[in-house]
Amino acid sequence: MGITTRDFVEDRLPEELKKVLLSVAANWGDVMDDLEALEVIKLNGAMTNEVYQINWPAKNGAVGRKVLVRVYGEGVEVFFNRDDEIRTFECISKQGKGPRLLGRFPDGRVEEFIHARTLSAADLRDPEISALIAAKMREFHNLAVPGPKNLIIWDRLRNWLCVAKSLCSSHDTQDFCLDTLGMEISMLDKELSQDYQEVGFCHNDLQYGNIMMDEETRSLTLIDYEYASYNPIAYDIANHFCEMAANYHSQTPHVLDYSQYPDLEERQRFVRIYLSSAGNQPSDAKVEQFVQDVEKYTLANHLFWGLWGIISAYVNKINFDYKEYARQRFGQYWLRKPALLGSSGKPQEDI
Numbered sequence: 001m002g003i004t005t006r007d008f009v010e011d012r013l014p015e016e017l018k019k020v021l022l023s024v025a026a027n028w029g030d031v032m033d034d035l036e037a038l039e040v041i042k043l044n045g046a047m048t049n050e051v052y053q054i055n056w057p058a059k060n061g062a063v064g065r066k067v068l069v070r071v072y073g074e075g076v077e078v079f080f081n082r083d084d085e086i087r088t089f090e091c092i093s094k095q096g097k098g099p100r101l102l103g104r105f106p107d108g109r110v111e112e113f114i115h116a117r118t119l120s121a122a123d124l125r126d127p128e129i130s131a132l133i134a135a136k137m138r139e140f141h142n143l144a145v146p147g148p149k150n151l152i153i154w155d156r157l158r159n160w161l162c163v164a165k166s167l168c169s170s171h172d173t174q175d176f177c178l179d180t181l182g183m184e185i186s187m188l189d190k191e192l193s194q195d196y197q198e199v200g201f202c203h204n205d206l207q208y209g210n211i212m213m214d215e216e217t218r219s220l221t222l223i224d225y226e227y228a229s230y231n232p233i234a235y236d237i238a239n240h241f242c243e244m245a246a247n248y249h250s251q252t253p254h255v256l257d258y259s260q261y262p263d264l265e266e267r268q269r270f271v272r273i274y275l276s277s278a279g280n281q282p283s284d285a286k287v288e289q290f291v292q293d294v295e296k297y298t299l300a301n302h303l304f305w306g307l308w309g310i311i312s313a314y315v316n317k318i319n320f321d322y323k324e325y326a327r328q329r330f331g332q333y334w335l336r337k338p339a340l341l342g343s344s345g346k347p348q349e350d351i
Contacts, residue, residue: 017069020103020110021054024067030059044249048073048226048316053113066113067102075315078163079308080226084147088225091145098223114221116212121247124208124240125260127269133211134273136220137240141200141233151199152229153300154189160307161185167314172323176310176330181303184333188300191341192232197293202236203228207243234290237274238297241267242305254321256328267291296340302333 025032032038039055050071058065072082086109092098099112123129161181165173173179203210204227212221245256262270271290275282282290309326316322 016105016107017110020105021056021067024102024110025056025065028058028065030056030065032056043068048076048079048312048318049108050318066115068099068111068113069108070111071108073316073318075312076226078311078315079160085226085228087147088145088228092143092225095143097140097143098221098225114212114223116214116221119208119211119213121208121244121249121260123211123213124244125262125266129213130266130270131273132213132218132220133206133240134270135277136211136222137203137206137233137236138274138277140203140222141236143201145201145228145230147230149199149230151193151231153231153235153304154185154193157185157300157303157307158182160304160311164307164310167311172310176306176326178310181307185303187341188303192293192296192300194293197232197234199230200233200236201228202231202233204231204236204239206236206240207246207248209248232293232297234293235297235300237271238294239301239304241270241294242298242301254325254328256325256332258332264291267294299333299337299340302329302336306330306333 021038022032037056041053041055043051043053050073052069052071053066054069055064055066076082086101086104089098090101093100099114101109102112103110119129124133161178164176165178168176168178203222203225205224206222210222210224212223213219214221241262244262245258245260247253247257268287268291271294272282272287275286275290306326306329309322309329312320313322313326
């Protein structure tokens with residue numbers, strides 16, 4: 001159900017958003033004298049920002065206009081640099097790989113509305129759609145995005161741990177074992193950083209809600225680049241696999257179901273399609289090695305989103321049980337670590 005124009009446009013963003021919308025309408029040749037003509041629809045499922053679809057009638061009774069308005073969540077500046085994210089957005093847009101940036105205002109931005117459907121949790125398990133995602137990820141990882149190509153995963157984890165400790169009560173610090181996580185991050189940094197690993201420009205948050213599909217052409221568009229950066233490509237695929245346990249549109253969006261995590265055959269198929277989309281058929285040995293690397297990087301991913309959940313519980317007002325989400329991610333880390341790395345933190349010979 002849409003919220004009223006008065007609630008959103010007048011009360012929350014009195015003038016700045018109005019000016020951007022009027023400018024966008026004017027650029028399209030529309031005359032929008034009456035802001036009450038706007039139709040505002042709140043889109044569900046976002047956990048960091050609030051997202052709205054805004055419609056208005058086009059000039060001469062043509063097909064109505066649609067834009068997407070993204071209102072930045074409170075406190076998210078602790079997670080990423082907004083200016084860096086905007087530069088990434090504009091770069092990807094100019095390469096024709098994402099929606100166009102139509103305008104900015106202090107608390108958010110206006111984006112091109114993609115005429116495609118957002119994927120559902122079930123779509124990630126569809127073999128045909130999964131194959132499209134694998135090829136699209138390869139294409140995304142090959143994007144030329146300006147800026148340092150240094151990995152940020154380990155520094156970001158350490159920074160987020162410091163933030164989490166500064167925000168948490170002593171009870172939460174003990175409950176989430178935060179005092180031990182510094183050693184865990186260092187151990188993972190040492191064990192997972194291999195000379196042979198491939199680095200690419202990674203999305204780092206490829207959940208189903210950030211993938212859109214044109215039903216006619218079956219083409220995919222990846223959206224929402226807030227966490228995008230250069231990272232090991234195995235980490236990005238690990239993140240995507242972990243997201244298969246989530247359904248953010250359920251009655252309990254914070255609850256993860258790891259029975260939905262892809263089995264070995266599914267992971268092998270995804271990796272093979274990913275590697276072969278570059279034009280060469282990978283050997284079975286390369287596929288197996290890459291699948292193992294991806295599995296190990298799920299550990300870093302659990303810590304990443306576990307810390308995100310703890311911090312979000314203190315800084316974000318969106319209705320989502322961030323602490324319980326964090327508890328599940330950390331629980332999965334401690335559960336899977338012995339099988340993937342051995343109890344001592346050293347990789348086993350056979351995974």
